[in-house]
Amino acid sequence: MTAEKVKQVSMNSEIIRIRNDFPILQQNVYGKPLIYFDNAATSQKPRQVLQALSEYYSKQNANIHRGVHYLSQQASEMYEQVRVKVRDFIHARSEHEIIFTRGTTESINLVAHSFGNAFVNKGDEIIITAMEHHSNIVPWQLMCETRKAVLKVIPINDNGELLMESFNQMLSERTKLISVVHISNSLGTINPVKQIIEAAHQRSIPVMIDAAQSAIHEEINVAQLDCDFLAMSSHKMLGPTGAGVLYGKMELLEKMPPYQGGGDMIQSVSFNETTYQNPPFRFEAGTQNIADVIAFGAALDYLNALDRKDLLRHEQQLLQYAAEQVQKIDGIRIIGTAKEKASILSFIAEGVNAMDLGMYLDTQGIAVRTGHHCTEPVMDFFKIPGTIRASFLFYNTINEVDAFVSALEKGITLLNKK
Amino acid sequence: MTAEKVKQVSMNSEIIRIRNDFPILQQNVYGKPLIYFDNAATSQKPRQVLQALSEYYSKQNANIHRGVHYLSQQASEMYEQVRVKVRDFIHARSEHEIIFTRGTTESINLVAHSFGNAFVNKGDEIIITAMEHHSNIVPWQLMCETRKAVLKVIPINDNGELLMESFNQMLSERTKLISVVHISNSLGTINPVKQIIEAAHQRSIPVMIDAAQSAIHEEINVAQLDCDFLAMSSHKMLGPTGAGVLYGKMELLEKMPPYQGGGDMIQSVSFNETTYQNPPFRFEAGTQNIADVIAFGAALDYLNALDRKDLLRHEQQLLQYAAEQVQKIDGIRIIGTAKEKASILSFIAEGVNAMDLGMYLDTQGIAVRTGHHCTEPVMDFFKIPGTIRASFLFYNTINEVDAFVSALEKGITLLNKK
Amino acid sequence: MKTLAEAEQEIINDFALFDTWDEKYQYIIELGQQLPPLDDKFKNEEHKIKGCQSSVWLHCYRDNSKIYFRADSDSTFVKGEIALLIKVLSGRTPDEIKNTSLHFIDAIGLRQHLSMTRANGLASMIKKMKEYAEV
């Protein structure tokens, strides 16, 4: 065997080992083995994460931060430890720059609200891109309406890449914040966020990164990127639903007013005057999602124990192989052909309704997503109602791609019969 | 045996049966059996809830609402089924009046924001009470600041009861909303919410009920109460952290603008115009806490299978017995002596610091809470820095109360030594 | 013409021949492919029912106190659903339409697929049909 081959074989056995950690991947659907290619919507969870949940509820469950009793102290300690884990995972300077939220959507809403109230005034501009997820569009639309600001949109080309020239021309003194998706969930495009941040910082404009998709595929390094805010979702990175992160630079967080009001985020409450905690606590009102944050910590541990570079290479192989095979099928057009792409494959099949085809794949136990993927403006740009999206994670295999491609062919034949 | 005695014995065996469902209650803390009297902070979870979580992640986990594949359809169906369960649990007319949130705090923030934007203008008034949890104070303070409205506070008497006369005098055309805690978490007072709602409705003023504490003890019937909004937290009613409910009357919800923006809450997004879904979806932006909502459904199933009236009687016995015993101890003063009380016992011990005493109880494996319990204005009213709070749930026993009282005596003696 | 109940029963019997979702899906697709096309003049905003992932154009009319439906969709699967609904509902009296619970949808064991309320327009379609019968 060649060295290359040996590597491939050991990769395969590594994937098998990993797959064994995911109970759901052992499942049959309609009597067929589940092929889960809807990872961009949500990832599956390893048993270590489920165990963390059960353990927590069986051994430590308590409300945190002010309790003097054993359970509460354990729970507080475990919760705060995850803050430290997240700090390390994204290479932040301080765990006080880590705010727990419900997910990317809430993280972005928090910034839109609080940054908006602190810094955005009439006539100011916010820049996003034409490939944003609705969660990185609507919060800014709502905020711009309230603050009477203007939302600017960086256009894209036919490959689904940002027009960087347009972006550079858009920057002005009126620009108050730029919020950009790191990896597009419908096109797979990996955006040049480092370049965007550098250009913005030359004019002292802060940049927020939507890392909902990238956090599971790429190593996130906020110190190196020097981004000012970053949002991510636990459920897309092997963790439970209902938890997420907002990273923010302390200089900015300190100047931002609270988002939600309630228990735990206050210094002192009276009917005359209420004062607030420092970040991150100022932004965590009420009982937090303690158990899921702790289980999210277990997901990070799981990820940290993997050789993520190798797995990324594997994902890229899946993407390339799938793209090649799919393109051989008559009438298929790939949407999103950027040079830099993550393992997300969006396409349409001529004359065939995307939902119909997605449902056919479902009858074969294959889970893909169809529709606009919460990026309607992308669909409008390509003048299509939606795509079929197969999104791969490292636990997927070449065999699964083969089964997918062959089902795809059958489905298209069936649906093209008239 | 007398009939009364038979009943008591069978109650005891019922409690033992219930306790067996809660893994954490089988635990030792510092080698001593855990006595968990911090139920007002958060309840413990039966294994049925933990199983629901594991099962969901092992068998159905997927993102919901738009997926055409098997997992997504299962998950969507299960998630929406819980909406129906909540509807029935609180006797709402329609499941579309049930919005899932992170918890009571977020539910109140949502109303403060969206109702505020829709209906509250300069000089308008919002009424709360002097015994509110910070989560039912700070959101209104923040909203009143933004909308230039005025926050009015119904005062309380030395027993921790609302002064209803003052309340009645407070009502005026300027009153836009009343938000009242159903059961005070620091005093145990059960407020006459029905009476408040009737008085308010005579002037067509909507009323929001903070049911964070009451939802586990009382049967909640929004149809009978006729409240306009109601908030509750899964974690205080046997369910997981990170989930909660906002009930709202459709007539009001329909007129309220979105709170957070993002995926799933939109009808259509474009850079020119974005339109929103109808309630409840308009208020559920981004990926929801799917797993915890489903597990919350399991908690409701568990509660529904119990004889809650009997259990409430048991809780009242615990409360009365504990209050009697505690009062026998020299220097103890109960804070919150309303006629109508839930099983929450707050008290101070003269000359002894509450936290010190709470820590002593902790050394004996007894979990109580100390401090202001996120109700600083209550502490200010009673001119005390905080209390010790023992809060009972139906799985607690008279034996536990005995152990608690005897530890209390020892702790006070120890701390009074000078 | 068969009664509404008979039409439902016939559909239930037809589907009883299939064991798997796979087969049922293919049968619905066939029905969709055979659905007579809707006159283009009805394919406008006025007649459109927007689902999240597919559009339906529904044309309702009355004749002799019976109600008739014609419809089309950009999804073949949804057209198959339309075919089923038309079989059951078209040519019925307003009362029949108002009162039916369409129990066949549950009975053919496709509830989860047919009732993806937010993904395709089935629920909205039924609502519209019932509304028309109310007028």
Add this chain to the structure above:
Amino acid sequence: MKTLAEAEQEIINDFALFDTWDEKYQYIIELGQQLPPLDDKFKNEEHKIKGCQSSVWLHCYRDNSKIYFRADSDSTFVKGEIALLIKVLSGRTPDEIKNTSLHFIDAIGLRQHLSMTRANGLASMIKKMKEYAEV
């Protein structure tokens, strides 16, 4: 006077005698009860460190390039903590105070109880002491 390291070691040795949190708690309470009271004139806002559940008044002063601490609290347990900190830190040079990691807190196995950062003022107290040494 013992060195800082010796003082820490002595505390560690003392606590080694106790197996349970119960015993350690009672010992700390005893230390608290024995802590010499702080002059009332220092019990003001200026000297106050507000924890969530207890208040500490901390008085720092220099004498002969050594730093001295006196403190009081409304909590006997916190007074016990203060007694430990004073034993280790009071009468040291600024450099000693700046550089110590106070490893005894971990070593006596009470980290979880002593470091309830938001419940009692221990962390803020240490921070204040170190800040004073920086000036």
